[in-house]
Each structure stands twice: as C-alpha cells, then as structure tokens.
Amino acid sequence: MKKMDVSRRQFIKSSSVLAAGAMVAPYVVTSHAAPVSDLKVRIGLVGCGGRGQGATWDAINAAKEHGIKDCKVVVVGDVFEEKAKGFAANENIKAAYEFGFDAYKKVIDNPEVNYVILATPPGFRAMHFAYVTEKGKNCFTEKPVCVDSATARIFLKAAEESVKKGMKVVAGTQRRHQQGYQETIAQIQMGAIGEVLDMRCYWNQGAIWNYPWDINKSDMENQLRNWYHYLWLCGDHIVEQHVHNVDVCNWVKGTHPVRAYGMGGCEALKGPNQIWDHFAVEYEYADGTRMYSQCRQIDNTDANVSEYVVGTNGSSNPSGNITFKNGKVWRANQGRNPYVQEHMDLMTAIAENKKVNEAKQVAESCITAIMGRESAYSGRKVTWEDIIEGSQELMPENLVDMNSPIKPWKKPETVSYELSE
Numbered sequence: 445m446k447k448m449d450v451s452r453r454q455f456i457k458s459s460s461v462l463a464a465g466a467m468v469a470p471y472v473v474t475s476h477a478a479p480v481s482d483l484k485v486r487i488g489l490v491g492c493g494g495r496g497q498g499a500t501w502d503a504i505n506a507a508k509e510h511g512i513k514d515c516k517v518v519v520v521g522d523v524f525e526e527k528a529k530g531f532a533a534n535e536n537i538k539a540a541y542e543f544g545f546d547a548y549k550k551v552i553d554n555p556e557v558n559y560v561i562l563a564t565p566p567g568f569r570a571m572h573f574a575y576v577t578e579k580g581k582n583c584f585t586e587k588p589v590c591v592d593s594a595t596a597r598i599f600l601k602a603a604e605e606s607v608k609k610g611m612k613v614v615a616g617t618q619r620r621h622q623q624g625y626q627e628t629i630a631q632i633q634m635g636a637i638g639e640v641l642d643m644r645c646y647w648n649q650g651a652i653w654n655y656p657w658d659i660n661k662s663d664m665e666n667q668l669r670n671w672y673h674y675l676w677l678c679g680d681h682i683v684e685q686h687v688h689n690v691d692v693c694n695w696v697k698g699t700h701p702v703r704a705y706g707m708g709g710c711e712a713l714k715g716p717n718q719i720w721d722h723f724a725v726e727y728e729y730a731d732g733t734r735m736y737s738q739c740r741q742i743d744n745t746d747a748n749v750s751e752y753v754v755g756t757n758g759s760s761n762p763s764g765n766i767t768f769k770n771g772k773v774w775r776a777n778q779g780r781n782p783y784v785q786e787h788m789d790l791m792t793a794i795a796e797n798k799k800v801n802e803a804k805q806v807a808e809s810c811i812t813a814i815m816g817r818e819s820a821y822s823g824r825k826v827t828w829e830d831i832i833e834g835s836q837e838l839m840p841e842n843l844v845d846m847n848s849p850i851k852p853w854k855k856p857e858t859v860s861y862e863l864s865e
C-alpha cells in the first residue's frame with residue numbers, strides 16, 4: 445500500500461488543532477468581493493416532486509439567511525402537468541410552469557432564470573445538466589447524475605465544459621456542506637488518524653415506496669410514476685441512495701476506487717421491479733485502500749446509514765468524531781442544516797465569483813456506485829474503465845410522450861463483464 449504523504453509539521457498542526465477542538469475553514473471561504481445580499485436569485489426548477497420542492501424551499505431559506513431580498517421562483521417544470529401546475533400555484537411560489545418531456549428546455553431557456561435546480565429522477569440528469577451547461581447557467585443538481593455508461597459519459601463531458609465556462613455548480617451530496625463532515629475529514633486528510641487503512645460505509649434501511657402497476661396507464665407512465673424501481677430512471681438504490689456514503693469515502697481519499705467486487709440480490713422486494721434490495725461491495729482504490737460498502741432496503745432488518753474510517757492511529761465516524769488509539773475522542777462542531785447550507789454556498793460562490801463546481805466529483809461517486817452495481821449484477825470484478833468506456837445505455841431513444849416505448853430490459857444476470865485480471 446502506498447504511504448500517505450503527510451508531513452510531520454502537518455501532522456503536529458493537525459494534532460494540536462484536534463487537541464484544541466478548533467474549527468477548520470468552512471467549505472466556501474467568503475472574501476466579500478461582492479456582497480451576497482445584493483444577489484438577484486431567479487430560480488428555475490426541473491422536477492417538482494418531493495426533493496425539487498424541498499430544494500426550492502431550501503434555496504429560498506438560504507437566500508433569507510444571506511439577507512438576499514431579491515429571490516424568486518420564475519418557472520417550474522415537470523413531465524406531468526398536474527405536478528408542475530400544483531407547485532407553481534403554491535401561494536409562496538406563484539411561478540409560471542411548463543410540462544412534458546421538453547419542460548426542462550423551456551425552464552432552462554427562460555431568460556430570467558439564473559439559478560437552475562435539477563431534481564427529476566436520476567436517469568434524466570445527464571441530459572438536463574448537459575443542456576444547463578450549453579446555456580451556461582449556474583446550477584444546483586441533485587444526485588445521482590448518471591445511471592449507466594452512456595449517461596456517465598454525457599455528464600462527465602458536460603462537467604468539463606461547465607468548468608471551462610466558469611459555471612458554479614453544487615450537487616445534492618449535502619454531506620459535503622455539513623460542518624461536522626467538513627471539519628472531521630479535514631482532520632483525517634491532515635493525518636489525524638495516521639494512514640487510512642480502510643473504510644466502511646452503509647445505507648441499510650427498510651423497503652422503499654412502491655406504487656402498484658396501473659393497467660389503465662402506459663408502461664412509460666407506470667414507470668415514471670414508480671421510477672425508483674426501474675433501472676433507466678433510478679440506477680438502483682446503490683446508486684440512488686448509497687451514493688451519499690460512497691461519496692464520503694471518496695472525499696476522504698480525495699479520489700475514486702479503480703475496481704469493485706460485489707454481490708447482492710433481491711430477497712424481499714416483489715412486483716414488476718428491476719432493482720435489487722441488497723448489495724455488498726468491496727471497492728479498491730489505486731493505492732490498495734479498501735472501502736467495504738453495504739446497502740439494503742428490506743423491512744425488519746437493522747438500519748444503519750453511516751461511514752467509518754480506520755487509520756493507523758485511530759478511527760473516525762467522519763460525520764463528526766475521531767477516536768484515538770488511547771481512547772480519547774474528538775468531536776467536530778455541527779453547523780447549519782446542510783440542505784440549506786449547500787444553497788448558501790452556491791449563492792456565495794455566484795456572488796463572489798468563486799470557483800465552485802462539484803459536477804465531476806459527484807459524477808465520480810455515481811460512477812463508483814454504478815461500478816459496484818454492475819459488479820454485483822454480473823458477479824465479476826468490474827473496473828472504472830469498464831463503466832466509463834462501457835456500452836450500457838438504458839435511456840429510451842425517443843422520449844416524446846406517455847406512449848413512447850421503453851427499451852426492453854435485460855435481467856441483470858445476463859449482463860456480462862470480462863474478468864478484469
């Protein structure tokens with residue numbers, strides 16, 4: 445295993461910081477190039493479901509926290525008219541609305557919109573983000589940002605372009621904006637627990653929501669309304685949900701794994717679903733460090749949503765504490781609600797023209813999760829290149845209306861990868 449490059453000076457600094465329990469700098473350092481309170485925030489929302497509405501309120505609250513007076517929702521869009529219309533009519537929103545598969549273009553094209561929120565099911569994200577990038581607007585994008593090789597490539601390309609354009613992009617991996625994580629991971633990266641030996645991460649919970657198939661609706665509509673259970677829309681729960689925990693481990697390491705070796709299955713979930721209900725994956729980083737990952741959605745099982753980092757001098761729950769070998773415990777400060785903080789950070793970056801672009805980093809964590817999924821589905825070791833150069837393309841070709849055909853779905857067992865060694 446490669447030695448971690450931590451100088452003695454850094455380590456001593458880190459240890460004394462820990463001893464004093466002092467704060468590290470927050471994620472976006474403010475320098476007051478332009479007062480954020482002067483910002484005009486003009487929100488355009490794509491995807492008016494639970495998170496889209498939640499993220500919009502979070503952005504409105506973030507503006508209030510910043511003392512921004514000029515913040516409004518200009519237009520909201522959804523594939524279903526009733527969803528867009530319903531949120532647009534909210535008495536505290538009162539926005540225009542668009543609907544249909546091309547609603548995203550109309551929202552993003554709206555000349556007044558300068559703050560795009562993307563919150564549809566994950567399958568559409570790469571296409572939507574590529575369009576935001578084409579238009580060069582600042583963006584809050586929910587995770588996941590890709591579900592297969594094709595969308596991974598589309599998103600990565602757009603991510604690169606968005607950096608070139610100087611776009612400010614924050615992703616819905618909100619732990620990156622949570623003070624407890626920020627302080628703890630800063631300490632780990634400065635060597636507080638010594639060399640990182642391995643990491644564990646979990647998202648184990650009960651069964652997820654699941655709507656019954658309605659024979660009076662088209663296949664497309666049934667799948668859209670129950671999107672979690674279809675691979676092209678969701679990416680499976682290892683991608684949709686567990687990406688949060690995988691992202692924390694990638695953050696600790698400052699990179700992504702190169703290989704996954706996993707297993708899983710579908711024990712309890714019944715219905716016309718395509719997703720599995722449990723995965724266990726061993727990931728390997730280029731320097732040999734391992735990340736052991738579990739995720740499960742099965743009722744009457746023990747819940748656990750967390751991450752752990754084990755080092756040569758101690759261990760850490762990176763959400764906010766470090767336990768040293770001598771048994772002493774250090775705890776980080778816990779700040780504001782990260783769902784609001786992430787919008788405050790994006791607004792600060794826009795106002796002060798700071799380089800904040802999380803597109804690549806969130807894509808890498810999503811690709812990590814896809815790599816684990818494909819390893820479990822196939823029973824093979826799957827590499828980073830297998831995914832980013834792969835041929836998997838789940839999205840239907842012509843998304844026009846609720847009668848548009850869906851691609852035939854291959855059972856995971858039929859997906860095959862070459863043994864990578």
Ligand SMILES: NC(=O)c1ccc[n+]([C@@H]2O[C@H](COP(=O)([O-])OP(=O)(O)OC[C@H]3O[C@@H](n4cnc5c(N)ncnc54)[C@H](O)[C@@H]3O)[C@@H](O)[C@H]2O)c1
Nearest residue numbers: 491492493494495496522523527563564566586587588616
């Ligand atoms: N960061 C977090 O903690 C967090 C929490 C919850 C959800 N999410 C993410 O937010 C996204 C949305 O999840 P949700 O819980 O709000 O789901 P949801 O089903 O409540 O909302 C999704 C909305 O998108 C709409 N939609 C579907 N396809 C569309 C399209 N092509 N164009 C426009 N609108 C479309 C749906 O009609 C629905 O209104 C997911 O990617 C999910 O992973 C993140």
